[in-house]
Amino acid sequence: MKYRHLTITLLITSLLSPLALADAKNDTEMKKLASASGCMTCHGIEAGKPGPDGMKPIGPAWSDVAKQYKGKPGASEFLTRVVLEGSNPYSSHWKGKVSGLSMPPNAVAITEGNARQLVNWILALN
Numbered sequence: 001m002k003y004r005h006l007t008i009t010l011l012i013t014s015l016l017s018p019l020a021l022a023d024a025k026n027d028t029e030m031k032k033l034a035s036a037s038g039c040m041t042c043h044g045i046e047a048g049k050p051g052p053d054g055m056k057p058i059g060p061a062w063s064d065v066a067k068q069y070k071g072k073p074g075a076s077e078f079l080t081r082v083v084l085e086g087s088n089p090y091s092s093h094w095k096g097k098v099s100g101l102s103m104p105p106n107a108v109a110i111t112e113g114n115a116r117q118l119v120n121w122i123l124a125l126n
């Protein structure tokens with residue numbers, strides 16, 4: 001009886017602990033949504049990964065985006081708009097840091113609700 005309890009406790013602990021340890025970076029649902037929406041063609045999650053042919057990455061790493069907008073009021077709303085409508089190549093926000101000049105509008109590939117969800121997840125990285 002005693003051992004059965006222990007076994008069950010161990011089983012539950014081993015099933016739950018990976019979930020408890022999982023941080024934002026391992027959110028598979030968000031990663032799937034990002035891949036399905038085509039974001040990962042141009043973005044990485046972690047900083048420091050080079051882009052194609054060893055150039056700068058096409059778009060900023062999302063952990064850098066989180067750093068850049070940390071504590072800025074309205075960041076979620078602002079970035080959701082940028083994701084849906086794209087950015088202006090004549091006033092790049094990431095000039096010199098990435099090889100892409102601007103982000104194309106993603107509204108063709110993602111709904112506003114999903115874009116907002118992704119942006120909030122991005123802002124919670126780090």
Ligand code: HEC
Pocket residue numbers: 034037038039040041042043058059060065079082083087088091092093094095098099100101102103104106109110115118119122
């Ligand atoms: C074709 C390449 C490409 C795709 C696809 C793409 N992005 Fe981007 N993204 C960029 C580039 C380039 C920038 C930097 C724009 C700039 O310098 O203003 C950027 C910037 C961003 C930023 C920061 C915006 C800012 O103004 O600081 C966020 C957030 C972002 N992308 C999220 C996404 C999400 C979410 C998706 C998928 C729905 C996505 N991106 C798809 C290329 C892309």
